[in-house]
Amino acid sequence: MRVIIIEDELRTAQQLKKMLESLDNEIIIEAVLHSVASAIEWLKGNEMPELIFSDIQLSDGLSFEIFKEVQTEASVIFCTAFDEYAIRAFESNSIDYLLKPIEEDMLQNSVEKYLRFKEHLLSSAQQVNNRNKVIQQMDTSYKQNLLVHYREKIIPIRVIDIQGVYVLNGAVHVYTSGAASYPVQYTIEQLEAMFNPQQFFRVNRKFILNRDFIVNIEHYFNRKLFITTKSELPEKVIVSKIKVQAFLKWVEQ
Structure with a gap:
């Protein structure tokens, strides 16, 4: 106090x-x-x-x-x-x-x-x-699919197949269950709002993760958490210290 x-x-x-x-x-x-x-x-x-x-x-x-x-x-x-x-x-x-x-x-x-x-x-x-939160979950229609423009193609991707979202040098990429990576035109904040929060969690300023692709959670330096995913992402996925309690509560839901 x-x-x-x-x-x-x-x-x-x-x-x-x-x-x-x-x-x-x-x-x-x-x-x-x-x-x-x-x-x-x-x-x-x-x-x-x-x-x-x-x-x-x-x-x-x-x-x-x-x-x-x-x-x-x-x-x-x-x-x-x-x-x-x-x-x-x-x-x-x-x-x-x-x-x-x-x-x-x-x-x-x-x-x-x-x-x-x-x-x-x-x-x-x-x-x-x-x-x-209950009202929001009842009234909000979360995005089910993304259209990705990649090498002259327009590729439909199911949101449920997205393993994670990652920001690299200011560019936002989505990673699918097949370990494919695609750049998207959305910001990470926009994607965070589009995705169902019961399924996706923003663990730090760079990553959003799909709960179905989390394999293991370990204690990490300075009271942070390290997450192992089903397929490899560009760098370690670390839960920021201020989000640890909220993340663990989300995992248990």
Whole structure:
């Protein structure tokens, strides 16, 4: 969980940092900021954190000015010695409002509240995504055949017979079950959209593979995967690290 703290009292900021880190070793405090101006500058120049703990009265103004200036999707927990700002706080993406001095159990409750909120959002998003995938699969007519222009000939190729798609020096080639290779006029992105995702998977920026031609999967350097196919392709087929989990899940489907 990536967190920033906006607090102009150094001692209070350090105490809050220590309390958060003691709650969970996966909480990473990416910055401790001490003013409206420094917070605006940091948020505009860095990747947005997941959660922000912010005092309200800072040395150069109220922290509400930060969230007027910077559009943020991060959840905010306000920490203050005063309770008259509660209504304004919840108008600024706030999910909680802690009164100082902050006690550990209060802080833990707030973090757990954020995690429940996050889990609910992710669950809702997954449900929508699953529903959209079902609709897409029902409504989309995936390409069954390709017409390849090759040496003055027009060759029909069944998509199911395509072992893989490979990009070489900017040119896109399809490889069939007979180990024949044909250049095509489509981009790899266009072919990825044309092919049924239940049958084909784009394992990296160069390759799309047909599941029926996968023989073996091996662990490879730096948490990648190496794929052996039924016939040889121009170079090793490596699943990029960020696609490993999605690929293995696809193989199991």
